[in-house]
Amino acid sequence: MPRDHFQLELGNNRYFQNHYQIQDIVLDKNWLIGSFGGISIAPFLLFLLVLTFLVATCSYRLPKKLGSPRKSGIFQSPLRQDVKNLPEQEEKELQSINIQQFLLQDLKKATHNFSTMIGEGGFGVVYHGCLTDVQQVAIKVRSASSFQGIREFTTELKLLSDIQHENLVPLIGFCAAEQQQILVYPYMSNGSLQDRLYGKAALRKCLDWQTRLSIALGAAQGLHYLHTGGHRCIIHRDIKSSNILLDDRMVAKVADFGFSKYAPQEGDSIASLEVRGTTGYLDPEYYVTQKLTVKSDIFSFGVVLLEIICGREPLNIHRPRVEWSLIEWARLFITNSNIQAIVDPAISSSYTPEAMWRVVEIALCSVEHHSARRPNMSDIIRELEDALIIENNASQYMGSIESVASGFRSSSSFKIPANSSFNLQFPVPITSQTS
Ligand SMILES: Nc1ncnc2c1ncn2[C@@H]1O[C@H](COP(=O)(O)OP(=O)(O)OP(=O)(O)O)[C@@H](O)[C@H]1O
Ligand SMILES: [Mg+2]
Numbered sequence: 001m002p003r004d005h006f007q008l009e010l011g012n013n014r015y016f017q018n019h020y021q022i023q024d025i026v027l028d029k030n031w032l033i034g035s036f037g038g039i040s041i042a043p044f045l046l047f048l049l050v051l052t053f054l055v056a057t058c059s060y061r062l063p064k065k066l067g068s069p070r071k072s073g074i075f076q077s078p079l080r081q082d083v084k085n086l087p088e089q090e091e092k093e094l095q096s097i098n099i100q101q102f103l104l105q106d107l108k109k110a111t112h113n114f115s116t117m118i119g120e121g122g123f124g125v126v127y128h129g130c131l132t133d134v135q136q137v138a139i140k141v142r143s144a145s146s147f148q149g150i151r152e153f154t155t156e157l158k159l160l161s162d163i164q165h166e167n168l169v170p171l172i173g174f175c176a177a178e179q180q181q182i183l184v185y186p187y188m189s190n191g192s193l194q195d196r197l198y199g200k201a202a203l204r205k206c207l208d209w210q211t212r213l214s215i216a217l218g219a220a221q222g223l224h225y226l227h228t229g230g231h232r233c234i235i236h237r238d239i240k241s242s243n244i245l246l247d248d249r250m251v252a253k254v255a256d257f258g259f260s261k262y263a264p265q266e267g268d269s270i271a272s273l274e275v276r277g278t279t280g281y282l283d284p285e286y287y288v289t290q291k292l293t294v295k296s297d298i299f300s301f302g303v304v305l306l307e308i309i310c311g312r313e314p315l316n317i318h319r320p321r322v323e324w325s326l327i328e329w330a331r332l333f334i335t336n337s338n339i340q341a342i343v344d345p346a347i348s349s350s351y352t353p354e355a356m357w358r359v360v361e362i363a364l365c366s367v368e369h370h371s372a373r374r375p376n377m378s379d380i381i382r383e384l385e386d387a388l389i390i391e392n393n394a395s396q397y398m399g400s401i402e403s404v405a406s407g408f409r410s411s412s413s414f415k416i417p418a419n420s421s422f423n424l425q426f427p428v429p430i431t432s433q434t435s
Contacts, residue, residue: 104177110137193308208347219252224378280314339357
């Protein structure tokens with residue numbers, strides 16, 4: 001066999017041709033020995049054998065890595081090859097997700113080259129964008145320094161492609177191109193609950209008590225759906241006021257599912273050794289035992305309820321020592337039946353004590369140290385619904401007083417006869433006021 005032919009054959013990476021070529025080399029051993037001046041050819045042949053095997057293996061894997069046609073999930077897109085920069089496991093998982101995939105250039109256009117920043121969190125920066133004239137979006141770009149990894153990115157995608165609820169922020173799509181991981185959500189024009197309670201938005205306009213109650217109820221319903229609505233119970237693991245977003249109608253929606261996990265089932269080994277959550281909201285029992293249950297979300301939601309009542313952050317070391325922890329500070333006053341001392345001064349004159357007490361009690365139960373003593377989401381929903389009914393009835397009652405009173409004012413020419421035994425009959429309030 002001429003030497004040129006041998007080199008040409010080696011360059012061809014198809015397995016069968018390589019195989020036959022090796023046979024040729026062995027048969028033509030005398031020619032090879034002659035050309036190397038009698039030096040033993042065995043090690044050289046062995047090296048060639050290994051090299052050929054490697055070339056054959058690579059050529060088998062190559063089309064898969066470069067995005068040749070492959071089986072994908074229900075959603076088929078020519079852009080699927082863009083996920084090739086992800087690790088193989090994550091790449092495979094993304095193939096089966098039925099969610100829209102965007103090109104990076106489309107997102108650059110939608111955000112005017114990522115010019116309007118809305119906020120920033122552990123995942124990265126959030127930008128405002130417009131996909132069409134009417135569809136506003138929030139685009140979350142994973143920063144290179146993010147401690148949240150590709151696993152959180154794919155968890156969010158997998159989970160949100162599976163579940164849908166009025167009180168959960170849906171996912172519009174994603175982009176995984178040019179080493180970027182980007183998530184696209186509908187824009188929640190009223191921002192986060194945290195910002196509305198004690199951020200910049202709170203300085204502009206304070207949230208009234210009734211709106212706070214309906215936000216709490218909406219978020220509770222979203223979380224309840226997560227726990228019980230799907231085929232398996234999902235634990236959010238990062239419930240906090242910045243992960244409760246408000247749409248243009250002030251409807252609360254739970255966001256950020258990057259840390260979420262399916263609740264461990266019977267027979268599962270320890271579900272997760274990595275404890276996840278945010279300081280101030282983290283269930284101390286989960287932290288110590290590393291045993292994950294829905295009661296961890298209940299604890300965090302209890303902290304959110306306290307934030308709603310008090311208009312304060314869960315931890316603040318710039319306050320006097322007794323006020324560092326919102327739970328400890330509030331508990332002190334609640335156990336002394338003094339809720340006026342902890343209620344956000346911005347709503348101090350606009351709540352019905354009975355409704356407030358319902359929320360205070362369920363909040364305090366939710367942050368019990370022992371998880372077994374904490375309520376379920378359905379108990380919390382019931383209490384919040386009752387509180388809202390009480391509050392609505394009270395405000396209707398107040399409204400009726402005002403309209404009767406204003407009726408008198410507007411008809412000032414009307415004179416009550418001096419001998420009249422006219423007696424005003426106000427509707428009896430459903431609520432009994434306690435303090
Ligand atoms: N869909 C959205 N619509 C409007 N604003 C949003 C949206 N998603 C996020 N934001 C804004 O961006 C901010 C940052 O969000 P992000 O989820 O990245 O961080 P975080 O929740 O504040 O903190 P962490 O990363 O620790 O959860 C939010 O507080 C919110 O104000
Ligand atoms: Mg968030």
